[in-house]
Amino acid sequence: MEWIRNATRPVRRVTGVVVPAVRRAWSEPGRERDLVVQASKAALAAWLAWAVVGWWLAAPMAFVAPWVAVVLVESTVYRSIAHGLQQLAAIAVGTVVATAVALLLDSTMTAMALVLPAVLLLGQWRRLGSQGAYAATGALFVLTNGPVTVAASAARIAEAVFGAVVGVAVNVLIRPPVYLRDARAALEDAAGEAQEILDAVADGLAGGEWDDLPVGEWHERALRLGRLVDQARSAIGWSRESMRGNPRGRRTRPRLPGDEAYSDALGVLDYVALHTSGVTRTVREIAESGRAARPGPELTRAYAEFLRQTARAVRLYGRTLFGPDAAGAPGGHGDAAGEELREAVSELQRTLDDFRRGLPGAVPDDPDALVTYGSLLAQANRLADLLAQD
Known part of the structure; x- marks a missing residue:
């Protein structure tokens, strides 16, 4: 019986933390309820972005829109807007640089070796803030997903823009957080x-x-x-x-x-x-x-x-x-x-x-x-x- 108690101890410990938090979220305003609301809003933003870009338009890189929508349901409205602009700028920089180099060299491997160090350095630009890493993400989306074309790269930027608009709109219009x-x-x-x-x-x-x-x-x-x-x-x-x-x-x-x-x-x-x-x-x-x-x-x-x-x-x-x-x-x-x-x-x-x-x-x-x-x-x-x- 001792091994059963040892095996169930982590479960009891987690239950002892989760159950009171769920009860507080249900019964009264507080941090727990705020977290539930923000998580629900992020899920809703992702669903809306996918419903339009993935289900209705059937875009080839449709996951970009819900992904951007999720990460932009931020803890404050100001942060959603500021980070949204920075993230779109970073994704656009990485996408444009990767597309231009890949088309010029006609070699994905060579383009990746040249582009990634460059966009990682560009990501350190102060104006991109904490979103600078998305420059490398945008470049990888271009270089690792089939043939590189200007139309495909433009579609990815458009999907990112749509996802950002959905994420920011959901955060602004549905119970925007106030602390x-x-x-x-x-x-x-x-x-x-x-x-x-x-x-x-x-x-x-x-x-x-x-x-x-x-x-x-x-x-x-x-x-x-x-x-x-x-x-x-x-x-x-x-x-x-x-x-x-x-x-x-x-x-x-x-x-x-x-x-x-x-x-x-x-x-x-x-x-x-x-x-x-x-x-x-x-x-x-x-x-x-x-x-x-x-x-x-x-x-x-x-x-x-x-x-x-x-x-x-x-x-x-x-x-x-x-x-x-x-x-x-x-x-x-x-x-x-x-x-x-x-x-x-x-x-x-x-x-x-x-x-x-x-x-x-x-x-x-x-x-x-x-x-x-x-x-x-x-x-x-x-x-x-x-x-x-x-």
Whole structure:
């Protein structure tokens, strides 16, 4: 029976991944549903291109049209159009060069030896971008598919043009992709993770005990927070690109934030990530340095309270971006959420003032501790100022 379990383990593993993804695609909007829609659109584009060029017109190289149609149902409308133009230019260059050399030399083998290096070099041309490799593909279609004629080469270019038109049209007209949800989800993930880390550190320090704290785990999570912010930045770039040339995007645009609002949100979350990694690094260093360097329970609990209030301010900042009181986008604060955030930041600043005034008396004979906590307070003040300004 053991061999049966070993044999079925990969199947169970794949099923455990596929079934939840299918369930999410069926039940709610998300990345899984977007992938299903894009795959269906690519299949539809290929079917339409083949129905016209292969079935109706019975072209000799009909597969070129559905092939081009599939690859041009891209992740954004702008990318479909830009890559479509570049790909057609590359295919046309490869086809024309291969046809001219093959007709001139009247030898396919010699023509291939001369043409392929040339078109591969042409494919590196900056204006062809990532589609430059299709120059070699176009040349191979000419040189490996029977006698070379001008009419056959022109037909291949026409088939490629038709496939590109079908692919771009399907992507533009049928639920063109918009990645606003991905950008907002990435920003929300970063803000939520920052709040959870700060709350976890605050809860750990609140007891005044430094032994057995998971300081390494906290710091690893804080370092990953920076990567979450980078992912949010990338997702925002995708969402902006998905609006270019997108008719669906024009209907959505009134609910979109401007570049400045997104930049403000990323700036705050960048500093939150930097501040959080600094806090967890210092806490880890204190915990690992021995009892002599550790602050007393009263100071530790005061700093835990400061971290808890920082976490609350970050949570409220996230609500102003994504919660029910938000105006639907970064920077679009509702009155209630914005007022609550301002109160939380004011309370945080008062806590920092009290902590700063009490710190010298708590560690009077330890200049290194004063420097360490002074730097943390400077970071915290800057964070509070950013939250207040936004």
